[in-house]
Amino acid sequence: MTPTSVPGTIWLVVEFVMKVVALGVVPENRRPSSSSAWLLLILFVPVVGFPLYWLIGSPWVTGRRRAIQRESDQIIRDHMAGVALIPADAQPSAALRGVVSMDRDLTAMPCLTGAVEEVLAEASDTYAAMAAAVDRATRYVHVEFYIMAWDETTDVFFTALADAVRRGVTVRLLVDQLGSQKYPGWRQFGRRLTEIGVEWRVMMPIDLLRGRWRRPDLRNHRKLLVVDGDIALIGSHNVIDPHYDSARNRALGRRWHDLSVMVSGGIVLEVEAVFAMDWFVESGELLDRSAHFTPREPQPLGGSVNALQLVPSGPGYPTEPNHRMFLALMYAAEHTITITSPYFVPDGALLMAMTSAVYRGVRVELFVGEKADQFVVGHAQRSYYEALLEAGVHVYLYPAPAVLHAKYMTVDDAVGVIGSSNMDYRSFALDYEIMMLGFDGNLVGLLKGHDEHYRRVSSELTLEQWQRRPWHEKSVNNVCRLASALM
Template identity: 75%
Template sequence: MTPTVILSTIWLVLEYAMKIIAIGVVPENRRPSSSSAWLLLILFLPVVGFPLYWLIGSPWVTGRRQQVQQQADEIIRTHALGLPLIPEGADASQGLDGVIAMNRDLTGLPCMTGEIHGLLADAADTYAAMAEAVDGATRYVHVEFYIMAWDATTDVFFQALAAAVKRGVKVRLLVDQLGSQKYPGWREFGRRLTAIGVEWRLMMPIDLLRGRWRRPDLRNHRKLLVVDGERALVGSHNVIDPSYGSRRNEQIGRRWHDLSVVVSGDIVLEVEAVFAMDWYTESGERLDPAEHFIDKPDLIPGGSVNAMQLVPSGPGYPTQPNHRMFIALMYLAEETITIASPYFVPDESLLTALTSAVYRGVHVELYVGAEADQFVVGHAQRSYYEALLEAGVQIYLYPAPAVLHSKYMTVDDKVGVIGSSNMDYRSFALDYEIMLMAFDGNLVDLLHRNDAHYRQVSTVLTLEEWRQRPWYEKYVNNVCRLTSALM
């Protein structure tokens, strides 16, 4: 046999060995859609698919990060012992108590009370409100965002941090490296933070020269601010100009439209706990419970006071708490469901829950952008429109060039959920997220008012209109739908 024949034979044996191994390994504890996508890639392009699978195929973290997550969960569960399932005076009837119990079992975080101080939509108003909260800080400020940039729009916030440090306030800041480093000013960002006295760390850092390697597909997508343990902000805003530092975006008027909520009360303890876990993971510093976890007066739900539960999720939570919460709430709906999500790429279970709600007679509204800022996810999302429209979901297209980036859901007049999580596989399994669920107060009313605004400015997509799209667009949508299951 010639060397060429020998090499070809060896390669053929290796190729089939990889394919046979993949068939038995890839489907383990994995969604069918994700398994199919990985297997197709490996079977058609084994040289690319097999190494890529071993590099990023698992959606879960291992090693130290997994240990930190488990330790933090145990500490939270210990501190929550003895707390009631539902705060005194709250009404969690019609099955909501089961959702609360599930969330607590999966994350350890109990249902508490908190007061809402308003929703924030406009970026400049949001950063001004954040700066105002920091201006009132006397002890510490904790900042954690996926994307941050010190630009003309966000300067008011960073100047507030600088002034706080000068007053003797401790400022800790977490920023995702891959999420932020592609935006203008990144090279100077860390130096500027250090210069004003902020203690900061990168989340999920990658620095091969220093032996720091993290899965590039696993990111920390959380967005939160805590001031003195008294007030917190969670939502979808990143700390960056709403044009995301792009001249082209400015020229065409493309701006990201977000929604965040400001809260006080016991619920701030849970936001603080999430930050403490992430800070310890990246810095090794344990926050002093005596300083950062101080009990607050109990509030009775009603008006601006809500019963609340924070639901963190991410690679450290194999049970995907946010995904399960969304689905469970959809099955509780009796009258209405509204969803705003920039990236709506449901798996089989979520799609079934949403369309089943329509078949039960529930009125379902989905608010998405007419144009997406990400090619693959945007087209993958569009591949689901026909099934949704056929079931009777009303799809509202938020007008371009704006990018609808809000992330929330309401069910009936009962419960609202707002935070950082999209409704796609990345937010369910690959990104660290937080969602705030609230009921028996005014959050759901505030979100319904926001629905009315979105409804007024958006265009309704009809099934007849959607079926007239060209064949090549359908093809691209379906290819991206398959690819999205890998991400």
């Protein structure tokens, strides 16, 4: 063996060992599609694939964040131990009762009562409603959003926060660092919050100079507001102009279309619990239980009052509560399923649940944007259309250049789910999300009303149309489908 061949031989041995190790490690507790994608990357480009897998390959958090998640879950279980599974006058089907029971086992959150005060679609109306709620605050305001920017559209909300602080109200705010820092005004955002007296923290911070490192692929994608423990907002809106402060988006006419709900009553306690857990993770401060977690008397169901259950999820929940809830509701459907999701990249289980529903006579409708704002996810999503259309799923394309960003689902006339979670692997495992399930009140009807609007303005995609797409588009879609399993 010549001296020059020694490094090459050593590398061949190391590469072989990495590949053998990957075969034994990567598939553990992982979806087959994700395992296959990672193994292909490692086997074909080990010098890239193996370090990348070591860096971001695990979908779960460990260490302090995992310990806090377990501790928080136990606190909630203890606090809610005497609360019934569902409100006394609720009348869910046996299948729906099973879903609620599963959700509680996985997240510790029971089903409580709460009024859906309004469903908000237009961004300016949403920020005005949030500001109005803050204007009524007497004790505290809790704010948590993935993306936030203080611009002309959102100024009404931040001005309300400033006014609240001047009245003596405590305002705590959480914002995801990587979610927000790419938008104009980020460098001044924190300084402005500090100047008006807001207590704020970034979620999942990355600051190597200060020794703060978090995996960049795990993010907090939740969107919520709590005022005095009396009223809360959850949904898909970020706190930013609907053009996302982009001159190019304005020129193209591209704006984000969202959906959020304002709720009151007992369910606010659960939204508060999610914020308290995230606040403790980022600040180290435990919120006083007596000041923030006062139980509410159940309200009679009907009209605006619903049976409501919060379903938090994320890398701290290895059981993927939102994913299991979506699947269980689909299998419980008897007549209709409608799904609205901006990023729809189903795994095998979700695809099977949707198509199986069609085969047993359920009308399944999927509302997605005609053109996604993210290249890889958009093309990966399109790779599933043929299988869906062949099974008989009705796929509606919301017209471009608008970005349909609402995230909700209805099943029959019985149950609705709304929140921050997309229908993709990222939202099932890599991002912290929050969804709210509701029945026996007005939530389902309100959401189905938005189905009607989306159906009216969208075009239905047919199998014949889809099969005429050019071959190069099919190739791009399939490559992105493989890549999406790594995200």
